[in-house]
Amino acid sequence: MAAVQVAPQNRISDKEYQSRVWAWTMYDWANSAFVTTVLAAVLPVYFSQVAGSTLPSPTVATAYWSTGLSFSLFIIAILAPILGTISDVMRGKKRFLAIFTGIGVVSTALLVLVGSGDWILASILAIIGRIGFNGAITFYDSLLPHVAREDDRDRVSTRGYAMGYLGGGLLLAVNIVMIQLIPGTWGARLSFLSVAIWWAVFSIPLFRRIPEPLTVTASLGQGESILSASFKRLKETIKDIRRYRELFKYLIAFLIYNDAIGTIIGVAAIYGAELGFGSVELILALLLVQFVGIPYSLMFGRLPSKEDPRRPVYLAFVLYNVFALPLLGILGARYLPSDLVGTPPAPFINTASAQGEGRYAPQALSGSTSGDWQQITVSARSLGTDTDQVYLFSSDPNARFDFHYNGQKIRLTYGQGPEFGIWAIQIDGQPVPDPDTGEPEVLDGYNPTVRYEMAATFEANAPGEHTLSLVNSNQKSPGSQGNAFSIGAIEVLPGARSSNLLLIVGLILAIEVIGLALSFLVGKPLFSRLAQTFDTQRSIILSLVVYSVIAVWGFFLNSVIEFWCLAWMVSIVQGGSQALSRSLYAAMSPASKSGEFFGLYGIMEKFSSIIGPLLFAAAGILFGSSRPAVLSLVILFFIGGYLLTKVNIAEGKRVAQEEDALSKA
Numbered sequence: 001m002a003a004v005q006v007a008p009q010n011r012i013s014d015k016e017y018q019s020r021v022w023a024w025t026m027y028d029w030a031n032s033a034f035v036t037t038v039l040a041a042v043l044p045v046y047f048s049q050v051a052g053s054t055l056p057s058p059t060v061a062t063a064y065w066s067t068g069l070s071f072s073l074f075i076i077a078i079l080a081p082i083l084g085t086i087s088d089v090m091r092g093k094k095r096f097l098a099i100f101t102g103i104g105v106v107s108t109a110l111l112v113l114v115g116s117g118d119w120i121l122a123s124i125l126a127i128i129g130r131i132g133f134n135g136a137i138t139f140y141d142s143l144l145p146h147v148a149r150e151d152d153r154d155r156v157s158t159r160g161y162a163m164g165y166l167g168g169g170l171l172l173a174v175n176i177v178m179i180q181l182i183p184g185t186w187g188a189r190l191s192f193l194s195v196a197i198w199w200a201v202f203s204i205p206l207f208r209r210i211p212e213p214l215t216v217t218a219s220l221g222q223g224e225s226i227l228s229a230s231f232k233r234l235k236e237t238i239k240d241i242r243r244y245r246e247l248f249k250y251l252i253a254f255l256i257y258n259d260a261i262g263t264i265i266g267v268a269a270i271y272g273a274e275l276g277f278g279s280v281e282l283i284l285a286l287l288l289v290q291f292v293g294i295p296y297s298l299m300f301g302r303l304p305s306k307e308d309p310r311r312p313v314y315l316a317f318v319l320y321n322v323f324a325l326p327l328l329g330i331l332g333a334r335y336l337p338s339d340l341v342g343t344p345p346a347p348f349i350n351t352a353s354a355q356g357e358g359r360y361a362p363q364a365l366s367g368s369t370s371g372d373w374q375q376i377t378v379s380a381r382s383l384g385t386d387t388d389q390v391y392l393f394s395s396d397p398n399a400r401f402d403f404h405y406n407g408q409k410i411r412l413t414y415g416q417g418p419e420f421g422i423w424a425i426q427i428d429g430q431p432v433p434d435p436d437t438g439e440p441e442v443l444d445g446y447n448p449t450v451r452y453e454m455a456a457t458f459e460a461n462a463p464g465e466h467t468l469s470l471v472n473s474n475q476k477s478p479g480s481q482g483n484a485f486s487i488g489a490i491e492v493l494p495g496a497r498s499s500n501l502l503l504i505v506g507l508i509l510a511i512e513v514i515g516l517a518l519s520f521l522v523g524k525p526l527f528s529r530l531a532q533t534f535d536t537q538r539s540i541i542l543s544l545v546v547y548s549v550i551a552v553w554g555f556f557l558n559s560v561i562e563f564w565c566l567a568w569m570v571s572i573v574q575g576g577s578q579a580l581s582r583s584l585y586a587a588m589s590p591a592s593k594s595g596e597f598f599g600l601y602g603i604m605e606k607f608s609s610i611i612g613p614l615l616f617a618a619a620g621i622l623f624g625s626s627r628p629a630v631l632s633l634v635i636l637f638f639i640g641g642y643l644l645t646k647v648n649i650a651e652g653k654r655v656a657q658e659e660d661a662l663s664k665a
Contacts, residue, residue: 011496017149020431021156023209024147027140028160030202031104032168033195036131037175038108038289041283043126046188051114051122055454056614057383063118068123072130074332080138093146096211097139104132109196112189117448140206140347141582145591146213148583151307154536157583161575168358169290171198174561176283180580198638213591240474253647254581257544257640261577261632264550264570271626272556273561276344276494281560284501287566292571300576303531304540311531318524320515321572322546325654326553328511330567334557341562342499345463367490371399371472376486378415378452389452394472395484401470408463409493412443412470415452420445421476421483426459428467443470443478445475452488463495499560506562508568537649543577544641548634555631588652 012020038045044065052061083096105130114122148156175191182190272282302308303315331342373394380388392401393415397425403410423443425432431440443456461468468490474483550569557566621628 012628020147020210021152021159023205024143024156025160025163026202027206028164031136032103032164033107033134033171034104034129035164035196036168036172038111038129039193041172041286042188042191043122044187046114047119047122047126049287050116052117052119053447053451054117054449055119056451059383059453064119064123066127069130069212070128071353072127073134075127076131076134076138078133083135083138085173092212093139093142094210095205097143097325098138098207100132100135100139101199102132102206104129104136105196105200107132108199109193110254111192114189114192115185118428120194123221132375141586143210143213145586145589147210148586149304150587151584153586154304154539155298155301157586158576158579161579162297165290165293165297165575167198167202169287171195172290173287179313202494220342223245223553239387244655246651247585247650248656249643250585250588250647250652253558253640253643254585255640256643258578258581260551260575260636260640261547263633263636264547264630265574266386268570271630275558275563276497277342277560277563280327281342281499281501285564288567289571289574291594292568293575296572297441297575299351299664300539300543300573301579302487303534303542303576304536304580307530308521311534313523313526316519316527317515317533317536318542318546318572319527321512321569322549324515325508325565325569326508326549328507329343329553329557329559330561331420331628332507332561334583339498339504340500341495342504342563344497344558345495345573367401367403368537369394369399370475371396373399373401374615384620387489391452391486391488393486395419395482397472397474398481399485401469401487403470404505405468405490405492406464406465407460407495408466409457409459409496410466410468410490411455411456411493412468413453413488413491414443415444415488416447416454416483417450417486418444418446418448418480418483419484420447420472421480421485424473425458426429426471427458428466429469442473442475443485444479452486457493457495496558501560501564504561504564508565514665522585535649536580536646537644538586540577540580540584541641541644544633544637544644546573547577548637551633551637555627560569565591584649588656590656593659 048058048061051057052064055064087176108127111122112126114125144153144157171194175187175194178194179187179190181187192300268285274286299314299317303311303318305311309591325437333343335362338345354434369392371394373392373396375390376393378389378391380386386654394401421444423445425441425443433439434441439457458468470487472485474485476483546569550566551571553562553566
């Protein structure tokens with residue numbers, strides 16, 4: 001087969017080179033909106049509450065959502081290496097990037113059509129969108145060795161992640177405002193459309209400014225098709241795995257440590273909710289990681305650069321944060337007032353007339369009823385749970401339920417259906433005001449189909465003994481055929497935490513300013529020699545050390561100030577570790593086979609979303625808490641980091657360069 005050679009990046013002007021780098025990083029800005037808004041923040045909740053509202057329960061909706069995501073990951077894991085190899089053979093990286101970007105953009109835009117009960121349409125569009133997103137990422141990553149100069153790949157890769165944080169975070173903030181201000185479901189639906197437009201518009205610079213890589217096979221053997229040549233080449237690569245031994249050793253290490261990183265990213269919000277942190281703290285912490293991660297990603301990209309004189313300063317600042325942030329969180333939680341830093345309030349004292357904190361089945365509720373109430377049993381199979389659920393049911397116009405408890409926050413689990421009506425909520429005989437409108441809050445049980453395991457949370461003005469009352473208002477929603485209602489469970493929640501986020505952020509910023517000053521003062525005298533030893537490999541290992549500290553600290557933390565300090569630490573290493581992992585892989589992969597090898601890299605990224613969550617789930621089930629599960633991730637960081645130290649990076653680069661030289665012959 002013949003080959004065509006193109007002028008490498010160092011033969012173009014610096015102005016043109018920077019233009020191409022900017023265009024490449026803008027795609028990270030473009031597609032990160034899909035991650036933050038569609039995959040992480042909005043669509044999962046919208047699917048459960050709106051699109052899946054006709055499913056038997058939120059549990060079933062979540063199961064369908066997870067199944068769809070797993071299916072899309074499976075499809076792209078199969079397609080990625082095959083399509084990557086085809087793109088190498090037929091000179092089509094940008095072509096395939098455009099195709100998959102188009103698939104992702106169109107399917108995301110069509111989510112605007114998803115309304116109540118459209119879970120099948122939402123599932124199909126989400127699966128197609130995820131395939132488009134992940135397929136495009138494969139070809140986008142494969143352009144890195146063709147865009148960035150060899151000695152500049154770390155900086156360019158981390159710059160891409162920084163741009164992704166900024167772009168995804170900005171649109172997520174806008175979408176949150178849209179959801180709050182636009183009535184009904186249109187806020188969420190228009191946010192999906194905004195993601196599609198954002199993704200499409202900001203992808204344009206890449207397609208306009210970056211040429212198709214030319215160092216590829218240009219002719220085929222007699223009687224050989226593109227598809228057969230691609231499968232043949234992929235087969236030869238797998239067969240010749242010993243030749244790329246260091247690269248595949250690195251892939252195994254990456255599979256393990258990236259699994260733990262992905263798990264921390266995926267379970268952070270759930271873990272915080274389990275510890276009792278409020279939704280405001282969790283959402284703002286998510287935005288914090290998005291924006292704070294920008295400068296730290298750029299900083300980590302500079303750590304391996306031999307030409308940057310500020311490397312000792314960067315290294316000193318990272319090491320300072322490893323000690324300063326945990327110290328601030330731990331001492332703040334211990335010595336500052338509880339209502340400022342979000343430590344758990346004192347437990348409620350049980351009295352003879354109250355049951356205290358705990359979860360009660362309907363048969364054991366400490367309460368009284370008036371009117372006609374019946375028990376109904378809902379099968380576990382229809383709910384998607386392990387056990388049948390017992391519900392108290394009433395359609396009596398005079399029905400009332402009073403629950404006596406000792407606490408402040410309380411959660412009611414109830415059912416919905418076509419014959420259900422509107423019931424009033426009272427605490428201590430007074431209507432509960434709606435936090436948004438100030439009007440008396442009610443529970444609307446109407447839904448076109450029967451649906452269980454719905455939940456609503458109410459809060460008294462102060463902790464103590466209270467009575468929660470559910471009263472039939474004899475009102476119906478439009479379309480409702482009756483005024484029935486069902487109660488599945490009532491849960492008295494742990495005492496509400498209170499915190500001052502402005503104070504917490506102010507303390508963190510003060511610590512960061514002190515750290516910057518110290519790093520500039522003593523960084524070069526104390527860390528110059530150590531900084532000279534840092535390359536991409538050691539920079540990744542440093543990030544894994546920081547992640548290990550995060551996992552250990554996550555086992556002990558129990559305050560809002562600690563959670564925010566921990567989120568800040570995650571933002572320090574999250575973008576840098578992933579960006580440097582990508583650039584190191586690019587350095588050890590032959591540029592002439594970048595599509596094929598980044599297809600394999602994509603497979604490892606997909607499989608890296610399996611082991612960590614399973615380990616997390618197993619530890620949670622075994623110990624009955626997520627705390628040991630967080631601690632268990634240290635094992636993955638240790639094993640992955642240890643295997644990374646065994647990779648001979650120089651040998652891996654030599655093999656890649658030798659392969660590229662052969663492709664040009």
